[in-house]
Amino acid sequence: MTAGPELTLDQLAGDAAVERLYRQVFAVLARESGAMISDVELLDVDEAILDAFADAGRDGLTVDQAVAACRPIDPGLIHRRFEVLRDYGAISKVVERPHERFHRAAFAPYVMLLFLRRLAEQGGQAELHQLLTLEHVSVTAPDAGPETGQTTISRLTRIFRHLGNELAILAAGSTAEQLGDHAQLLWGNKGLISQAEEVHTVVLTRWPQLDRECTALRIALAAYGDAVEKAAGRLIEQAGTTRALGLLSVETWLSFARTASEDDLAGVLDTFVFDAPAPWFSPNLLTEAVESGRSAATVRQPPPRPEGSAPPPPDDLRPADDATGLRETAERLLNSGDGDTVAVAAVLDGVGDWLAARRVLADLTAIHHHPDLEYELTWSDGFRVDPERSPAWASEGTFRRTA
Amino acid sequence: MTTDDDTTLWWARYRAAGPQRVAPASAYPAGMTRLVEPDASAVWLLPALPDNARPDVLDELGLAGVAVDQPNDTARVLAACLRCCWTEPSGPVWPAAPAPYDQVVAVFRAVTGNRDERALHAAAMGAARRLAGAGWVLFDEDARVVRLGPRVASWSAAELSTLRELWRSMPAPEREA
Numbered sequence: 001m002t003a004g005p006e007l008t009l010d011q012l013a014g015d016a017a018v019e020r021l022y023r024q025v026f027a028v029l030a031r032e033s034g035a036m037i038s039d040v041e042l043l044d045v046d047e048a049i050l051d052a053f054a055d056a057g058r059d060g061l062t063v064d065q066a067v068a069a070c071r072p073i074d075p076g077l078i079h080r081r082f083e084v085l086r087d088y089g090a091i092s093k094v095v096e097r098p099h100e101r102f103h104r105a106a107f108a109p110y111v112m113l114l115f116l117r118r119l120a121e122q123g124g125q126a127e128l129h130q131l132l133t134l135e136h137v138s139v140t141a142p143d144a145g146p147e148t149g150q151t152t153i154s155r156l157t158r159i160f161r162h163l164g165n166e167l168a169i170l171a172a173g174s175t176a177e178q179l180g181d182h183a184q185l186l187w188g189n190k191g192l193i194s195q196a197e198e199v200h201t202v203v204l205t206r207w208p209q210l211d212r213e214c215t216a217l218r219i220a221l222a223a224y225g226d227a228v229e230k231a232a233g234r235l236i237e238q239a240g241t242t243r244a245l246g247l248l249s250v251e252t253w254l255s256f257a258r259t260a261s262e263d264d265l266a267g268v269l270d271t272f273v274f275d276a277p278a279p280w281f282s283p284n285l286l287t288e289a290v291e292s293g294r295s296a297a298t299v300r301q302p303p304p305r306p307e308g309s310a311p312p313p314p315d316d317l318r319p320a321d322d323a324t325g326l327r328e329t330a331e332r333l334l335n336s337g338d339g340d341t342v343a344v345a346a347v348l349d350g351v352g353d354w355l356a357a358r359r360v361l362a363d364l365t366a367i368h369h370h371p372d373l374e375y376e377l378t379w380s381d382g383f384r385v386d387p388e389r390s391p392a393w394a395s396e397g398t399f400r401r402t403a
Numbered sequence: 404m405t406t407d408d409d410t411t412l413w414w415a416r417y418r419a420a421g422p423q424r425v426a427p428a429s430a431y432p433a434g435m436t437r438l439v440e441p442d443a444s445a446v447w448l449l450p451a452l453p454d455n456a457r458p459d460v461l462d463e464l465g466l467a468g469v470a471v472d473q474p475n476d477t478a479r480v481l482a483a484c485l486r487c488c489w490t491e492p493s494g495p496v497w498p499a500a501p502a503p504y505d506q507v508v509a510v511f512r513a514v515t516g517n518r519d520e521r522a523l524h525a526a527a528m529g530a531a532r533r534l535a536g537a538g539w540v541l542f543d544e545d546a547r548v549v550r551l552g553p554r555v556a557s558w559s560a561a562e563l564s565t566l567r568e569l570w571r572s573m574p575a576p577e578r579e580a
Contacts, residue, residue: 280458289478
């Protein structure tokens with residue numbers, strides 16, 4: 001703020017009041033003196049602090065009370081934000097004196113916070129609508145003069161120039177993705193333009209001498225409209241080629257799909273023609289298919305085999321069939337009994353030591369499992385224990401002829 | 404004469420649903436060939452495409468065309484239909500004579516060799532239905548009669564000479580007395 005030498009004390013006081021308000025308003029955005037916050041969470045902290053002051057009533061709060069009121073948030077963070085807010089005058093002492101512990105909060109920062117929240121959510125579009133409504137109200141007010149109209153018109157001109165310039169630059173030089181990020185500038189622009197035109201009409205009919213300013217507004221509006229068309233055209237072109245549905249927000253697609261009429265939905269495919277799935281048969285393809293069919297028609301080749309009769313495999317690869325040997329063993333063992341049945345324990349006793357006995361046992365098992373031999377080995381419960389003999393214990397089993 | 408919009412619609416109809424069958428006296432759009440049924444009861448509309456816009460351009464570009472199930476058997480059945488129905492190979496391919504389906508199967512059997520009889524019939528019937536669906540043949544399944552469909556008229560003169568070669572190389576169907 002530059003203070004010229006001719007400023008009076010009153011003017012200086014007025015400037016100081018405005019500056020104090022600016023400082024308060026921007027306190028919620030300050031990280032520390034002279035720097036912007038870089039973290040949205042700090043806004044939450046600010047809001048918690050200001051909420052605590054709103055709930056505190058007319059006594060105000062001490063720092064510790066504020067920390068207690070914003071309990072889940074880190075106390076150190078609250079302390080730091082508190083200091084920043086106090087630096088900017090958003091929070092000040094209830095009575096300006098040393099060692100004053102109670103503080104009060106100004107309301108302007110909180111209003112600013114609300115505006116910031118809404119701007120962050122909706123990209124300023126709603127605020128623009130509200131601003132236009134307010135301007136409309138102010139120019140239609142019975143006590144409004146030509147100065148009101150002029151300031152209104154010039155403000156609107158600037159706003160639309162800003163919008164139009166930003167969009168035109170984006171449309172000309174940015175990628176489709178960037179454009180999609182800023183696509184909110186495109187939505188509801190018809191409403192914005194028509195609202196602005198209403199204000200323009202009111203001003204022009206009430207104060208015809210503002211013709212020049214109104215012309216500037218008309219130009220700005222037309223430029224904005226053109227920029228919107230151009231950007232939307234590029235988006236649509238990109239969307240048409242890349243199928244990048246992400247260029248628009250999901251909600252936009254959903255609400256379109258839900259609210260569109262059948263004609264609108266069909267209009268999406270207006271310029272598309274779907275080919276019928278009819279295959280094309282070229283003569284070459286036919287010829288090839290017939291030829292290949294003929295070659296496939298020849299007798300199926302058997303898998304290659306070695307010429308002549310194969311030599312017998314080496315002896316050690318031939319499966320051993322010891323059926324005769326096993327049958328002899330079985331008959332010999334059975335004959336040691338009554339010819340048809342013999343107890344396993346008796347057989348084992350007959351051969352003496354365990355080394356021979358286990359060989360006999362293996363033979364018995366093999367005979368039992370041989371598919372061609374009609375002998376079987378059955379086991380029953382109980383066994384004989386006798387430390388004097390070898391083996392010292394033996395299950396009660398019988399070996400017998402089955403056929 | 405028809406308006407541009409009508410012409411556009413006719414082309415769209417062709418692309419979406421294949422050759423169009425209309426009454427003989429009805430108006431027809433520009434750029435379409437009229438194929439009169441033998442008994443003049445109806446007219447098929449088939450677009451007359453320029454040489455560089457025909458489906459076989461896809462082959463030249465190395466692009467895949469519309470996929471068809473069992474392409475080889477389907478092509479063989481079409482060739483068999485061609486052999487049976489195109490009784491005058493020196494003349495145009497449309498309109499060809501109707502042929503019994505069994506004759507087509509016999510030719511198909513001759514060009515495919517010894518295949519299991521059930522598999523052969525299944526393959527022939529599937530291929531005939533696919534061809535009928537795409538307008539390559541007209542297949543009366545109840546009467547078991549096959550005719551060449553309107554789409555065969557889209558083969559060019561050069562392609563027809565290739566087909567004549569194929570026709571000659573294929574075994575002749577047994578004509579009924």
